[in-house]
Amino acid sequence: MAEDHLERLRALREAALLGGGPERIAQQHARGKETARERLARLLDPDSFQELGSLARHQISDYGLATRRYPGDGVVTGFGAINGRRVAVYAQDFTVLGGSFSEVQAQKITRLMDLATESGIPIIGLNDSGGARIQEGVRSLAAYGEVFLRNVLSSGVVPQISLILGPCAGGAVYSPALTDFVIMARDVGYMFLTGPEVIRAVSGREVTAQQLGGADVHHERSGVAHLVADTEGAALDLVKALLGYLPQNNAEDPPYQPSDDAPERIDPALNTLVPADERISYDMHLVIERIVDRGSFLELQPAYAANAITGFARLGGYAVGIVANNPAVLAGVLDINSSDKIARFVRLCDAYNLPVVTLVDCPGYLPGIEQEYGGVIRHGAKIIYAYAAATVPKLSVIVRKAIGGAYIALSSKQMRSDMNFAWPTAQIAVMGAEGAARVLWREELRRAADPAALEQQFVAEYRERFFNPYHAADLGQIDEVIEPRETRPRLIRALEILRTKVQQNPARKHGLYPS
Numbered sequence: 001m002a003e004d005h006l007e008r009l010r011a012l013r014e015a016a017l018l019g020g021g022p023e024r025i026a027q028q029h030a031r032g033k034e035t036a037r038e039r040l041a042r043l044l045d046p047d048s049f050q051e052l053g054s055l056a057r058h059q060i061s062d063y064g065l066a067t068r069r070y071p072g073d074g075v076v077t078g079f080g081a082i083n084g085r086r087v088a089v090y091a092q093d094f095t096v097l098g099g100s101f102s103e104v105q106a107q108k109i110t111r112l113m114d115l116a117t118e119s120g121i122p123i124i125g126l127n128d129s130g131g132a133r134i135q136e137g138v139r140s141l142a143a144y145g146e147v148f149l150r151n152v153l154s155s156g157v158v159p160q161i162s163l164i165l166g167p168c169a170g171g172a173v174y175s176p177a178l179t180d181f182v183i184m185a186r187d188v189g190y191m192f193l194t195g196p197e198v199i200r201a202v203s204g205r206e207v208t209a210q211q212l213g214g215a216d217v218h219h220e221r222s223g224v225a226h227l228v229a230d231t232e233g234a235a236l237d238l239v240k241a242l243l244g245y246l247p248q249n250n251a252e253d254p255p256y257q258p259s260d261d262a263p264e265r266i267d268p269a270l271n272t273l274v275p276a277d278e279r280i281s282y283d284m285h286l287v288i289e290r291i292v293d294r295g296s297f298l299e300l301q302p303a304y305a306a307n308a309i310t311g312f313a314r315l316g317g318y319a320v321g322i323v324a325n326n327p328a329v330l331a332g333v334l335d336i337n338s339s340d341k342i343a344r345f346v347r348l349c350d351a352y353n354l355p356v357v358t359l360v361d362c363p364g365y366l367p368g369i370e371q372e373y374g375g376v377i378r379h380g381a382k383i384i385y386a387y388a389a390a391t392v393p394k395l396s397v398i399v400r401k402a403i404g405g406a407y408i409a410l411s412s413k414q415m416r417s418d419m420n421f422a423w424p425t426a427q428i429a430v431m432g433a434e435g436a437a438r439v440l441w442r443e444e445l446r447r448a449a450d451p452a453a454l455e456q457q458f459v460a461e462y463r464e465r466f467f468n469p470y471h472a473a474d475l476g477q478i479d480e481v482i483e484p485r486e487t488r489p490r491l492i493r494a495l496e497i498l499r500t501k502v503q504q505n506p507a508r509k510h511g512l513y514p515s
């Protein structure tokens with residue numbers, strides 16, 4: 001081959017590696033950010049990256065773009081490996097026209113998504129972009145639409161993970177929002193539909209980009225971010241951790257990871273972890289950590305609707321989804337946000353073949369005018385829908401309270417839960433004792449000489465009758481009442497039995513998920 005052929009190729013490749021050029025790379029570093037290629041080098045196994053489309057450039061000549069054509073056009077796309085498992089990745093390159101989203105970017109990304117989905121490979125997107133490339137007009141808007149379509153069609157087929165490592169503004173936010181996981185890096189990443197300038201113009205309110213859409217906002221208030229990291233590097237490590245619990249696609253099982261934590265380990269501390277006095281709360285994280293394979297719990301949305309806990313863990317080396325109420329926050333009630341959080345997580349586990357283990361300690365749905373006006377009925381219905389429709393193995397442990405709707409919704413037998421356990425501290429009743437007294441003994445209490453004493457008598461009787469797991473066990477609603485310390489081996493044995501579970505829902509186009 002003539003040397004000039006090779007020289008031309010090498011020059012183009014070198015230009016592609018430099019993105020927007022050394023000056024822009026220096027600016028990117030000065031912003032505290034890494035370049036697209038630096039990020040991919042950190043994320044992927046060494047020498048595993050196979051790039052595609054590195055020479056593609058836009059064909060636009062408006063607004064000075066004719067002289068600003070960069071190989072790759074502001075996004076690096078290709079396949080690589082993470083811990084030896086294949087992944088599809090795209091990383092927007094802010095050094096090229098602010099990473100702005102173009103028709104060529106969309107062609108590259110959608111090609112990657114199509115190949116990944118056909119081959120059953122997870123898709124990871126690194127977002128760092130000024131949004132739709134203004135000079136391209138409707139072309140760049142249509143380009144977003146092409147990506148959104150793939151996000152939807154690949155949903156529940158291959159895991160999709162979005163990292164927010166820079167701006168993600170306007171309609172661009174909907175691609176991450178349509179994926180399974182959003183991970184944000186503090187200080188550098190932000191997401192909003194309309195930015196600070198628009199907000200100032202329409203409402204006169206001053207707000208910075210970070211105040212409006214920074215990692216902490218989406219972690220604590222909006223629930224948009226599932227995980228947040230202090231640095232870009234830590235955000236990329238979270239991708240690796242997440243993938244460790246997920247199958248490559250919906251036709252595979254999640255990876256098995258042997259644990260040195262014995263499956264038969266009993267934990268005596270669990271027998272005394274729940275305080276005898278039910279007015280004293282405790283942190284359900286302590287229960288989870290003592291049951292699952294040591295150190296395996298990865299919590300999602302920890303700061304959002306913290307009255308519910310959702311996350312991945314392993315039991316006997318097998319990945320599971322954990323759902324729990326946390327009595328340490330708002331007594332563990334179900335409300336609008338925790339309903340959304342739990343329901344989405346159960347559906348996620350169901351999509352990717354992860355058994356769901358539910359630890360119940362919940363006084364019920366939160367009573368309140370704002371909750372009713374906010375639609376707690378339709379939000380609460382999501383939990384029922386998610387559990388009832390899920391066909392993965394489902395196990396539950398009632399730790400303390402399982403009152404009213406919470407008992408039914410949270411993995412009860414009627415939600416097709418496979419095995420239901422309860423600790424001796426379980427309280428299973430239609431409603432709390434004081435409320436029941438006011439309904440059932442209203443007349444008696446009104447006429448009583450000493451209503452307080454009568455109410456006390458009723459409450460004592462009611463508690464004796466319902467605030468234990470034995471009535472439910474009598475009726476077969478609870479399969480076994482177990483000692484707390486034996487919870488881990490019980491769950492692991494149950495999962496072993498259910499590993500080959502097959503269950504199907506009636507054929508239909510799709511159900512109407514309450515939303």
Ligand code: HXC
Nearest residue numbers: 097098100129130131132133134141144167169170171172
């Ligand atoms: C074209 C863009 C661009 C865009 C940034 N650039 N955003 N070019 N289209 N959308 C260019 C800038 O002109 C600049 O080029 C370079 O990228 C770096 O941008 P800076 O502004 O210098 O960087 P910084 O100060 O860090 O500010 C980043 C920014 C800001 C906050 C993202 O660039 C910005 O506000 N961009 C516009 C954001 C936006 O409103 N996008 C449209 C959202 S609506 P030069 O050559 O001057 O250095 C949308 C609709 C999608 O996306 C709908 C889908 C359905």
